[in-house]
Amino acid sequence: MLAERIAREPDIQGLVSLAGRTNTPLSHDLPLRIGGFGGVDGLIRYLTESKISHVIDATHPFATTISLNAQKACDFLRLPFLTFTREPWRLVPGDRWIEVRDTASAITALGVAPQRVFLGVGRQAAVNFREAPQHSYLLRIIDPPQDRELPIECQIIVGRGPFALEDELALLQEYKINVVVSKNSGGAIGYTKIVAARKLGLEVIMISPPKYESKFVAYDYDTAMKFLTA
Ligand SMILES: NC(=O)c1ccc[n+]([C@@H]2O[C@H](COP(=O)([O-])OP(=O)(O)OC[C@H]3O[C@@H](n4cnc5c(N)ncnc54)[C@H](OP(=O)(O)O)[C@@H]3O)[C@@H](O)[C@H]2O)c1
Numbered sequence: 001m002l003a004e005r006i007a008r009e010p011d012i013q014g015l016v017s018l019a020g021r022t023n024t025p026l027s028h029d030l031p032l033r034i035g036g037f038g039g040v041d042g043l044i045r046y047l048t049e050s051k052i053s054h055v056i057d058a059t060h061p062f063a064t065t066i067s068l069n070a071q072k073a074c075d076f077l078r079l080p081f082l083t084f085t086r087e088p089w090r091l092v093p094g095d096r097w098i099e100v101r102d103t104a105s106a107i108t109a110l111g112v113a114p115q116r117v118f119l120g121v122g123r124q125a126a127v128n129f130r131e132a133p134q135h136s137y138l139l140r141i142i143d144p145p146q147d148r149e150l151p152i153e154c155q156i157i158v159g160r161g162p163f164a165l166e167d168e169l170a171l172l173q174e175y176k177i178n179v180v181v182s183k184n185s186g187g188a189i190g191y192t193k194i195v196a197a198r199k200l201g202l203e204v205i206m207i208s209p210p211k212y213e214s215k216f217v218a219y220d221y222d223t224a225m226k227f228l229t230a
Contacts, residue, residue, distance in 0.1 A: 002084060012228055015050070016031070016032050019035070021124075024143070040069045043070065053079065055070055057071070058084040061186060064210045067083065080227065082224060083218070087187075088184045088186045089184055089194060089206075092198075096201065096204065098205045103207060110135055113134075115136075116136050116138070117135050117138070117180075119139040120181065121182065122141065123149065127150075127151070129151035129154075130150075130152060133151070133152035138155050161189040162188065162189045165196060169196045172200055177202065179203045180197045180202055182206055184209055
């Protein structure tokens with residue numbers, strides 16, 4: 001985790017900010033603040049008052065509002081800004097992907113005939129699948145959601161990756177899943193479900209990452225650390 005690498009640097013005072021979406025965030029040795037800043041203006045105020053000198057946006061690739069806000073705030077304050085993210089997954093031989101641009105298109109791609117769907121899209125996006133109640137869903141999330149948030153006919157598994165390939169294979173078979181819906185979040189942690197789908201010959205409806213261009217991007221820890229120490 002990048003926070004751990006930063007915590008090991010005696011000359012850097014790091015701080016992690018989280019939106020507060022999960023009840024049990026991963027632990028690390030850096031100070032933590034939780035909750036929104038109140039848009040770009042609030043973030044500018046926070047960065048100024050806290051005397052922040054460098055900003056790394058290490059949020060999820062699909063969290064575009066905070067990424068744009070952070071970029072704008074840093075442009076305004078002329079602070080060095082880096083996007084630390086994961087490379088999106090690429091199609092390899094054997095994959096049966098239907099690539100779609102957003103959740104609404106993923107719902108359309110599921111079609112009208114009932115399917116058994118593994119939903120690897122997170123709690124917030126899963127709510128949208130209420131629009132397609134003809135399907136049975138298996139949803140894996142970090143914290144259990146409120147009942148009203150569930151897609152109809154939804155079974156929940158609570159868990160946080162990484163997951164072993166053999167466990168993903170067993171899960172997809174046990175629940176008789178015939179299609180996987182996933183955000184193309186990239187990185188290793190969520191990838192085993194994609195490998196498992198390939199091995200079982202299952203279709204994957206893959207939601208492409210939002211189009212967001214950052215000026216400075218790092219995919220690895222060393223590049224991110226150089227940004228802080230240069
Ligand atoms: N979207 C996903 O698929 C996904 C998946 C896994 C994890 N996450 C994580 O969950 C968080 C929320 O995701 P989202 O898609 O709702 O984000 P978003 O749409 O980009 O952001 C919504 C609002 O949440 C607040 N926020 C987001 N990240 C924050 C942070 N690190 N620190 C403080 N405030 C933050 C900001 O509120 P203010 O405007 O008030 O500052 C922001 O405007 C992100 O940090 C992301 O990394 C998202």
